Structures are given as structure tokens and as C-alpha cells.
Amino acid sequence: MRSPSLARLQSRAVSGLTRSARFQPQTLLRQRCASTAALRSAAVAPAYQSKLGQWDQRRNASAAASAVLEAAKANPDGLSQAAIIDNLDPVEAARLDKCRNIGIAAHIDSGKTTCTERVLFYTGRIKAIHEVRGRDSVGAKMDSMDLEREKGITIQSAATFCDWVKKDKEGVNHKYHLNLIDTPGHIDFTIEVERALRVLDGAVMILCAVSGVQSQTITVDRQMRRYNVPRISFVNKMDRMGANPFKAVDQINTKLKMPAAAVQVPIGTEDEFEGVVDLIRMKALYNVGSSGEEIMEKDEIPEKVKALAEERRSMLIETLADVDDEIAEMFLDEVTPSEDQIRAAIRRSTIGLKFTPVFMGSALANKSVQPMLDGVIDFLPNPSEVENLALDQKRDEASVKLVPYNSLPFVGLAFKLEESNFGQLTYIRVYQGTLRKGSNVFNARNNKKVKVPRIVRMHSNEMEEVSEIGAGEICAVFGIECASGDTFTDGQLGYSMSSMFVPEPVISLSIKPKQSKDAANFSKAMARFQREDPTFRVTYDSESDQTIISGMGELHLDIYVERMRREYRVDCETGQPQVAYRETIGHRVEFDHLLKKQSGGPGEYARVMGWMEPTGALEENKFEQQVVGGSISEKFLYACEKGFNLSCDKGPLIGHKVLGTRMVINDGATHMTDSSEMSFKNATQQAFRKAFAESQPSVLEPLMKTVVTAPTEFQGDVIGLLNKRGATINDTETGVDEFTIYADCSLNGMFGFSTNLRAATQGKGEYTMEFSHYEKAPPQMQKELIAKYLKAQADRHKK
Template identity: 50%
Template sequence: MILLQHIKIAKTVSNTFLQRSPHIPKHVFRAKNDFTKYAEHKPIEKIRNIGISAHIDSGKTTLTERILYYTGRIETMHEVKGKDNVGATMDSMELERQRGITIQSAATYTLWKDHNINIIDTPGHVDFTVEVERALRVLDGAILVLCAVGGVQSQSLTVNRQMKRYNVPCLAFINKLDRMGADPNRVLTQMRSKMNHNAAFIQLPIGLEGDCKGVIDLIQRKALYFEGNFGDQIRIDEIPKDMRSESEERRHELIEHVSNVDEVLGEMYLEERPITENDIKGAIRRSCLKRSFTPVLVGTALKNKGVQPLLDAVLEYLPNPGEVSNYALREKEGSEPEKVLLNPDRNNDKGFIALAFKLEAGKFGQLTYMRCYQGMLKKGDSIYNARTQRKVRVARLVRLHSNNMEDVNEVYAGDIFALFGVDCASGDTFVIDHKMGLSLESIFVPEPVVSMSINPVNNKDRDNFSKAVARFTKEDPTFHFFFDNDNKETIVSGMGELHLEIYAQRMEREYNCPVVLGKPKVAFRETLVSPCTFDYLHKKQSGGQGQYARVTGVLEPLPPHKNTLLEFVDETVGTNVPKQFIPGVRRGFLTMAEKGLLCGQKLSGLKFRLQDGAHHIVDSSELAFFLAAQGAIKEVFENGVWQVLEPIMSVEITAPDEFQGNIMTQLNKRHGIVTGTEGKDGWFTLYAEVPLNEMFGYAGELRSNTQGKGEFSMEYSRYSPCLPEVQNKLIEEYERSMGIVPDKDKKKKKN
């Protein structure tokens, strides 16, 4: 009896503490209380899987925070930079809160008007572009956020290309109408000219900058005002008199743009039949799903205006998982893989199939994010990894709300969920029955462009260093780690300096292993200037079976748009080179391409045309032809004219007008070529192409020359021949590292 009383008192005390403690957010309890509401499985028509993507600092995370607040998922809103020591819900990593940027994509799910919306908030920085690739691969629709001041920026174009690659329909949301210099009309013009979108406003702003009061819904012909402390009270009113003529013009423009791509509305428009609200909405939905029209909404997430109509538009215009065609591949021997259309219907008895699109090390082991495309999965079921054929038992199924997990008993087609303790790689397919023979197309992974040497400060931290590297390389396919035998140093490669710097900081914070990053190394490439023939005989006789192989052909450069590729073509006729030895020649060529002989960089932009050769009935083997191909490349190195290629970056710089002269001088010093400029309201945007090798340290130089006002972003554009002085320097460094005495005559020949 006394024991029961003690337990009762303890429970009361703990509950009182939980209710009164200011350190524990209220929404923790709210989420627990309302969990049944979120755990309920909806019919497929009431599900939306969306991503929020944009250029860095366009307001993606702030918008996601508002969406979670208005849908009742969180009880209080917080700012991105964590001024209140809390930070945005989706920026769960300490580094994200300190820097005010998103580093990892974060998933959540919420309810709006009885629809379940799965949301992935993605980073905007180009260094974390693989996070956007992963998200768009598994999503059905997206919100493209554009800054009303910055407009269509470099990363906006990258995100647009990624949406096109995965055929993802999108809505555009012009954010930050409250900022000085906001101009949504300019942004719409840029969408049409730079992105080639057939886009039109479905909303107009009522006032800009400090006078931003609300938005006009062009379809319903109503004005919406967002009142209350947090903009959660929507007042619907008549359109202001001074905006009625503009509203009608824009509505007419909207109908014209949609009727150009939608047959039903087009016929009504040509026949001059009356067009209702439902007609316009239906036409927008049909054309949006086909990616032939992009509806443009406006608002300001920070000032809590325009978010609820955006959520309504997500339900009205973006597809549910049942309206998207997803295909799996079935391998067939000796032919192209067969495409199999997946059935997302939740009532079908087709087998479960899902894609692992992201890995993360959690408290309880590896957390694997998945998207289910067909069938259903229950807790306790066993599934197979289609690549490794390993069987995995599902002990726990969770759905994610940022860094919080909520257990569920089953998942269905269209759901985004996570599993624990599954050993797999990013892009693996999981099926319920390994006899299905199906696999989903993996994720496009861009090649890393920056390399740096890395070493732990203390040798005693080697174990933690190894654990950190193993985890990060598994989680992030753009983060590469290898040991350079020639230079005797460990190298990490990534998408940019910030990318590698973030991982160095994470090693110190999460693994207590401070590291030192060396000078960045750029991924140069070597290629031929003009075609060069080869005729190489590999002959070795030292008792017993010897080696004999002869290869004849041409090594030629590929055109500039293919200068990152390697091609091998078998043009042999007859039996001089038996077909079973051709793979050996190809392997020899690709092995030599790993490290060129000019400055130790990879070979690229080459086509190896094998035209003829010779073999010996006894002494020829695949190994002999492998070595003959390597000898042929060495022969071409001696006889051909070679050059070094370097990565060229598309750079976008924004700064006040008074610094334009200084910035152009800086770029000229860095061998940049200006490709265009734009100016507006005392600010200019300069577009240029600059070699990546010249861009290191530019961030600090730009800040010091523009009093901290300038900003820039860059992304990979192409490979192009480097300047002769850069090439000579690379050759000298390589020869010095290899202990080779430079041969001036040979160097002249190579140039």
C-alpha cells in the first residue's frame, strides 16, 4: 500500500514537472496526444509527397516551419538562425542552427484538410546538391521557392534541371515579398526566359515590401488578408478597386497560358464559352501534372502571408502517388532491361517494392529512409535487398518528423518511412520476394569537383577518424575518400570547400576527432589534342607459355561536349584479334585511363578504336591483350600531343553597383570570362565562367572588396583546356613528386 502511494506521488510530480518545465516544448506532448491522427492511413488520393527546393537563402526552411505550424504539427514557430536558441524544426543538426543553412534534407509528414502531406526540406547550397537529387527521385511533386528580390538564381536553375530529370511537376512560390526591392513580375519574366517555363500568376500580391497586406486569388476573384499575430486568421474580401483592372488582365493571361497546353480549356476559350472556376482549376491540374504549365503563387513566409493558399494549391494541383507512373527494371540476358509499370493501388496484392534513398547514422544504428512504390509492408515481415539478395527482417517501422521518429505497424504504396539496422547502400531496391527480379532506377550522383588532403590532428584518434569516414562515405555518395599512393596522403573529395569543411567540423563534434584539411586539389583531366595511331606488339618469352598480343588502331579525342567520357570501339574484322580477348583490351585501356602519364591525372574525352591486331595460337591470352592495350596508351603518350583539361564553373555574383569595377578586375585576374550582367535598384548580378582552380579563397576576397555585401554561388559547367602556364606547373609538380628529371624537349612537345 505504501509502495503504491509512493508511485502515485512520483507520477504526479513528474507530470507537474513536464507540464511546467519551460525547456520541454509543448508540441512534444501535442504530437504524442495527436499521434493516432497522424498514424491513420489515408486512401492514396489523399496523399501528397512534396519537396521544397530552391536557391540558397530563398526561405525553404522558414516556409516548411510555417506549413508545420498552420497544419497543427508544431505549436510554436522558430526562426532559422536560432535567435531564440531553438532554431527551425527541420534544422535539427547543431551546425545547421549555428550557420543558418540546411545541410541535410529532413523529412516530416503532416495533415491539411484531411490530406496526408509528406514533406522533404532540401538544402539550397550547391555543395549539398545530392540531397536534392535524393529527394526529387522519390517525390511526386515539388514547390520551387524563388526569392522576390534575387529571382531565378544559379541553384534555382540546377534544381529546375533536377526536376526535369525526374519528371517532377511543380508549383512556383515567389517568397520574400516583404523585402526591399521585391519584384514578382521580374521573377515571372525570368522563369519564362531562363527556365523556359510556361508560367503565369494564379495570385497577385496586395502591396510589396513594407506594404505587403495579402494576396488576390485570380481564379476565385477574391482578396485574402492574413490577420492575427501569426497570420492564422484569413479574411476574404473584395478585390481592392485600384487592382481590379490588373487582376482581370492577369486572369485573362492565366487562361491564355493554360488553354495553350490544355485541349479542354483551349476549346472553351476558342468557342468563347463561359469558363468557371472549376474549369480553370481542372485545366491547371491536368497541365501541371504533365509539366506543361507552372502555376505561380506569391507570399512571404517570414511575415506569415500566403502559406495556407499554397497548401491548398498543393492539394489541388500536385499529383497523388496514384497519378504518377513509376517503373521498375527487369534484367534480361543479352538485351535491354524490360520496363515494368508499378501499381500503387493500396488494395492490390502485388509484391512490396521500395527504394532506399538516404542513409543516416542514428542512435539505434543505421537509419534507412525509403519510399514505397508498390504493395505494403508490415512490422515483422522479411524483405530482400535486390542487389545483394540478402534477407532482412523488419523489426521496427517508423515515420519521421525531422529528427523525431514515430512508430507505425504498416506502410503502403506512396508512403515515405524508415527502417533501422538495414545494411545497404543509397539507391538499393528492397522487395518482398527475391524472385520478382525487379529493381528501381538508382539516383543520379554528380562527380566530386574538389579534393583536399585530410589528417587527424592526433594519431591516437585514428580509430574515430576511420569510423567517421566510413559513416560519411556511406551516407553521402558525393563524399569520396581514398589514399594516394604516389603522394602518400589521404584525400577527401566533395562538391565544394563548404562541403568538406562541414564534414571536418562534424568529425570533431560527433567523433571527438579534430582534423586538418590541406590545400584543395582540383580534379584535372588529361586528353589528346588530335588523333594518334598506335601499333603495339606485346611479346614476352621466358620459358613455358609466353605472352603475345598485338593491337593496332587509333586513339582520338571526343568532341568538347563529351570530353568527360571514355569510349571503346571494336572495329576489328576477322579473327586477328579473337573476340574473347576484346574485353582484355578494353580493360587495359580503362586501367591506364585511371592515371595519365602527363601529370598523373585521369584520362578523359578519348575514344579507343581497335582496328586490327595479331595473336598467337598458344601464347595469346586476355592478360597479354590487357598489357598490349596499356603499352599502346604509353606509345600514344610518347607520339601524341596531349593537353590538360580543368573544370570550369558557372559563377553568379551579386553586389552593390559601386563595386562592379573591382569585381570585374578580380575575375580578370582569376582568368574569368564574363558572360552577362543584370542590374536593378542599385544592385547588379554578374554571370561569369571561371576555372575552379582560380576560385579558391574567393569568398574572403569578395567580402573584403564589397564591405561584406557581396555574395556569390557557383556550380560545375564543363571541362575545358587549361592555360599553358597552369599545364607546365602541373607537369613540373608531377615530375618532381615522381623523382623524374624534367625533359624540356618532351615538355615542349606535349604543349
């Protein structure tokens, strides 16, 4: 039998030790090392000692991490993020330090997907650049749906991953792993932005160099603040006519109320945009190569921008002095901070949500995207630097800090569901522990145990199989039935995490398949879309015998109707869009209602007393019981609350939901044999209708925050269009070539507005709408709505 070579034995010994060392007691590990000593050359010995040292570090760090977890349970407020980081396993800390979970978000047509395409190309994830709208019959990688490529918009958030190699000051390359989510810009698909930002550690906010901060930029800013997501900003489209990056910087400060300063200045603008000056290192950066794949650095800054660079560098330091104590002290002492001190201050302030550095470039022109990627690494947090909390169900929902350590019990959040050819695909962010293929996990919502048959990492619509995913990473799994926002654990912990914010739908329409044979596919599509998108609602109106779909806007519902035709081959008939009106009480009304039916056999008896009144804000309704002396038992009061909720689901005026109403029951009476839960539920509903009618109730209509942008020559025509629709114009901004109008508009008056706007502006105008608030509808509109509802009710009763 042939003897293995010494080199092969050495290799096997070292690799075997690497794979299994952590599973062996230390004494056995040392015995194994001694038993193979004769086979090792002197050069190999240090490798063994290194492995032993790593094993000791891992053992000690594992114990330290467990101690950190116990400390987090006992006193989450007293455990700093720095303490968590300091006690991480050095190997794990190094892995997490090289990881970034980021999203790209912006206003419509700011260049999010174009920028993402360049990121994927420059990181080597894709081999060629393709453009949005699929002009080259391929389309951008992250827009995988045919509808996205045809319309040139992102409809669904898409996840991918890539590796970016960044050089340090000494010229040494360091590889960083990026998990990246590209999000839609249209307000109708805002849930995609919500769920992405819920699980990401940082974000790139893209702005147009011409338009600056726009309506959806403000919405994205609000969403980032909701989930405490640090961001860097990237002013895109620097090669466009009218580009003014410093207007965007000023607007971040003034409109978004976020301290911001440029960390770059452009070398030329519009057609003459060549590159940027890095204000931290004071170097000129240019892209070279057919697709800008290489960055050329020059120490010499062009004379034409030298003064501007010096001025903007001073402004950067001044802005940092306002948000960072270390720079503030240096500023007061008139000491100029070094490059490292500036970079550290930007990182501290950005992660602390006190500052956003502003980069500049043109993704379409393949210029200055790589420096922005360096900014992601330098200034956005790794998973261990972000505080993530869970609620411990075993300790009255006490807050607990999660520690991104692989050996701790698993905790993950399902943030997105998607149908695929292989079944339901569930996207999961792993916050703590490790998710392994074949392992069992528990759904914290229903405590149901499920096995994980398959784990993949997503690259848009492509998949890469993996056997496990560690803490701080994002993956997708098959074979798990759950809802968006569910928390999963390995069963050791009773933790649950907060889900994302889900806005209420503002528009509805009736829908049915044109052919009855398509009913099964129609139902299947409705169930799937509703499961995937929390803002898409499906209800059945028994009175009109219609299926009603509700969503965030006309485009939102149109996309689902079109997807039903393409993906399920179901052609549908839709009714006219209907506004999601609301009803509310006028003033306080007291009630004393008796329900009594005793005509032989089981009767009904329930008496409820109390009052109804406005809550003071058009928000959720409230039910309270102030019964003393036991005149109504607990189970009957529960039935009263159920009756109140049913009444609020369908108001007496026009059959829409009731808002801002409070009902208090403080007394009542029961009968020994004839009282029941049904009796008290019915009595409460009757009392509600009577009191509501006496309170001078109102119909509420949704007002939409509307932003219209068009060339300056069409300003008068656009204002006329808005006035015809009863809009309240709040502000107007006029630029060199275009103007922007901010207005509150009734949603009812905005149907068909896009067609009118295109006609009035020769196709050059655009607008966005976002739900603002509910307000009383005009009296005449209220009368018409009530009359229409009563007539429809009477017609149904005749049938």
C-alpha cells in the same frame, strides 16, 4: 457471469468485422453477419451492409488491380495512367487522393526552411514557430544539425509528415496527408536535392520576390525536369524592400522556359504587404492572429488592386489557353471559364509539366502560406497520378508501370542513408504493395534477403513507430544494409528502379588525423560519410601515401571536416584544395605494340594493334574490339579493356583521369605458352601511354558557372576581381539596388574568392558556383602542371 450490453456486442461485432472481413470468404462473412442478427438493432444493419459492400468492392478491385498489373507487364506503353487510376480499389483510391509527396526547393536564402516551419505550424505538427540560425536557442525544426543552425543553411534534406485540412466550396473540411522534404539551397549539397526529387511526386519552387530567378533556381528547375516533377511556385519575401513578384513570374517564363502565370496578386508590397487576392475565386485573403494562423476571406477586393486583379486574371486564362485544349476552345469561343474549369485546367497542365501556377506571400511575416498549401492540394498530383516505371530483370529489363496498390507485390526504392544512434537508417519510398514490420524483402542489386525489424516515419530528427507503410508513402527502416539507390521487392518480382543522377566531384584535398590514436574513428567516419553521400569520395594515393577526399566544393568538404571533429572527436590536418583536372587525347594515332619477355621460365607475350582517337566530346571513354579471325581470344580482349580502363583512371600527363578517348584494337598476336591475361593488360597499358604521348594530348580544367550578386556601387570592383581570375563574363543584369554577373571561371582561380568578395563589397556580396564543363587549360598552366607532376614522380623514385 454478467452479460455484455447490446451496445457493446454491436460495437464488437462491427469492429471485428471491419478488421477481419477482407481475410474471410464471402459466404463465411455472410454467415457471420446472419449469426449476429438477433443482437443487432435496425440502426446497426446498414453498417453491416456497408461493410459487405466495401468487401465486394475490395474483392473486385483487387482482381482488377491484378489485371492492371498484368497489362502493365505485357504492354506498359498501352496502359494509360487513367486506366491504372480507374481500376484502383475505391478505398485505396480515396486514401491516395488524400496523399501528397512534395519537396521544397529553391536558391540559397529564399526562405525554404522558414516556409517549411510555417507549414508545420499551420498544420499543427509543431506548437511554436522558431527561426533559422537558432537565434532563439532552438532553431527551425527541419534544421536539426547544430552546424545548420549556426550557419543558417540547410546541409541535409530533412523529411517530415503532417496533415492539412482544406475546405471545399461547400465549406466541408477534408484532411490531406503530406509527406514533406526540405532540401538544401547550396550547390555543394545538390545530391540532397537530386535524391529528394527522385522520389517525390511534386514540388514547391520558392523564389525571392526581390531577386526572382537565380542561379540555383535554374539548377533546381533542371533537376525537376530530369525527374518529371510537377511544381507550383511560391514568390516569398513579399514584405522586403524592392519586392516585385511579377518580375519573378516573367523570369519563370523567359529564363526557365516554363509557362507560368500568377494565381494571386499582392495587396500592397514591401512594408505595406497585407495579403493576396485569389484570382481563381476573386476573393481577398488576409492572415489574422498573432502568428497568422487564421485566414480571413473577403468578397470585396480593395479598390487599389481591383484593376490589377482583373488584368492578371485575364493573363492567367490566356496562358492556360496556350497549354490546355479545353480552355483554348473556350477562349476562342469567347466564353469565360468558371472557377472549377480554371482550377481543373491548372491541375491538368501542372501535372502534365506544361505550366506552373505562381503563389505569393511572406513566410517570415506569416502571410499567405496557407493558400499555397491549398495549392499543393489542388494542383500537385497524388501518388496514383504519377507514372513510375521499373525494369523487369526477368524480361530483359523491359519497362513496367508500377501500380500504387497495397495488395500487389512490394516494390520500394532506398533513396537516402543516415547514421543514427540505433544503426543505419534507410529512407524508402514505397511505390507498390505494402512494407510490413517483420517482413522479408530482397535487394534487387544482389538478391540478398533481409528482414525489416523496425519501420518509422520521420519528423526531422524525431521518429514515430509504425507497423506498416502502404503504396505511395515514404518511411525509414532500421536494420537494412544497402546502398543509396537500391531497389527492394518482396521476392515475387525481379524489378529494379533507376537511381538518382550523381554528379562527379570537382575538388579534392588530402586529409589525415592529427593524432594516430584517432585513426580508427577517422576510418569509421570516412566510411559512413561516403556511404551516406554519393558525391563525397575517398581514395588512397599509394604514391604519396595520402588519403584524398573529393566533393562538390570547398564548403562541402569543410562541412565534413567539421562534422568529423564534432561527431567523432577527430581533429584533422588538410592539404591545399586540389582541382579535379582531366587529360585528353589530341588526334588519332595508330599503334602496333609488342610485349615480349622470354628469358627462361614463364614469359610474357602479347601484341596489340589498332588506333586511339578523340570521341568527339569530352565525355566517357570508349573501348572497342574489331578483331576478326580470332587473332586475340575473348578473354585476352577482356584483359585489354581492363588495361585501357586502368590507363584512363590515371593519365600519363599529370596522373588525373582521361576523358573523351576511344581505343580500338583490330588485330594482334598471341603465344601458345607465354600469352596471358596479365600480358595483354600490360601490353594495352604500354600501347596507351605511347599512343597518348604521340597525340599532342592536353590537360583539361573544370570551368564553373559562376553567379555573383552585390550592391550596384560595387560593380566595378567585382568585375575587376573576376578579370584578375581570368573569368569570361557572359551577362550582366542591373537592378535598382543590386547587380548580377554571370561568368565562366576556372575553378583553380576561384580559391579564396569568397574572402576577396566580402572585402570588396563590405560583406554584402554573394556568389554561387556550379560545374559547367571541361576546357583545355592555358598552355602555360599545362606546362607547370606537367613539370610539377614529373618532379613529384622523380622525388618519389629517389626515396
